[in-house]
Amino acid sequence: MPRGRYSLHDPHDHTPLGEEHFQCAPGPSGWRYVSQVTTPAGDHRGSVDLTLDQLGRPLRLELHAGSWQVRGAALDGVTWVRTDPTGLHATEGNVRAHAFTGTSPAFLVATALLLRLTPSASATRVRLVTFTEPVLAPRTVDQSWALVKREAHATDNGPLTVDEYQVTALDTGERHTVHLAGDVVLAAPGIELEHLESPPSAVAP
Structure with a gap:
C-alpha cells in the first residue's frame, strides 16, 4: 500500500500551494485513494477520497476544500452533489462525461486507469468534470491523452515501470507531461513526489 507525500505548487509561477499526504491501494472493487491536503503553513486545507x-x-x-464538499459517482455520465459552507443549499449536477478530475494527483492515476492506453495507441480524447478550488465549482474539460513511452528502471525492489503520458487541454492546446509508476505520480505540472514509504502498486492494465 503506497503511502507518501506530494508537494503542490502553481504550475505557472511555482507558488507553493501546500502538501498532500496520501495512501492508495488496489482493492476488491478496483482502486482507492485517500489523502489530507495542507497549506504551506501546515494547516488543514481539504481532503480527497476516491474509489474506482x-x-x-x-x-x-468525496472532496473537501475549506467548508465546501462534493460527493460524486459515475451515474448517467458523472453525477455529483455540491454542498455550500452553510449546508443549506446543496446543488446537484450531471454531465455526460467519463470521470472526474482536479488538482489532486489521484485524478491523473484515475484517468490513466480509465483509458488503459498502450504505447502504440494513438491519442485518446476524454471528457472530465473538474472541481476548481477553493469553492469546488464544477467545470467540464476535454483532454487528449497519449502514452508516449513505457520504460523499466532497475530498483532495489526489482524493476519499476514508468509511463510517460502527454496530456493536451483541447480548449487551449496546452500540453504537459505526466510520469506515472503504477498508482503513484512521479512528476506532473504542479506536483512533485517528495516521499514514498513503499513501492507503487502495480494497477496498470
Whole structure:
C-alpha cells in the first residue's frame, strides 16, 4: 500500500500551494485513494477520497476544500452533489462525461486507469468534470491523452515501470507531461513526489 507525500505548487509561477499526504491501494472493487491536503503553513486545507471500479470508473468521490464538499459517482455520465459552507443549499449536477478530475494527483492515476492506453495507441480524447478550488465549482474539460513511452528502471525492489503520458487541454492546446509508476505520480505540472514509504502498486492494465 503506497503511502507518501506530494508537494503542490502553481504550475505557472511555482507558488507553493501546500502538501498532500496520501495512501492508495488496489482493492476488491478496483482502486482507492485517500489523502489530507495542507497549506504551506501546515494547516488543514481539504481532503480527497476516491474509489474506482475495476474499469477505472469512479464508484465514489468525496472532496473537501475549506467548508465546501462534493460527493460524486459515475451515474448517467458523472453525477455529483455540491454542498455550500452553510449546508443549506446543496446543488446537484450531471454531465455526460467519463470521470472526474482536479488538482489532486489521484485524478491523473484515475484517468490513466480509465483509458488503459498502450504505447502504440494513438491519442485518446476524454471528457472530465473538474472541481476548481477553493469553492469546488464544477467545470467540464476535454483532454487528449497519449502514452508516449513505457520504460523499466532497475530498483532495489526489482524493476519499476514508468509511463510517460502527454496530456493536451483541447480548449487551449496546452500540453504537459505526466510520469506515472503504477498508482503513484512521479512528476506532473504542479506536483512533485517528495516521499514514498513503499513501492507503487502495480494497477496498470
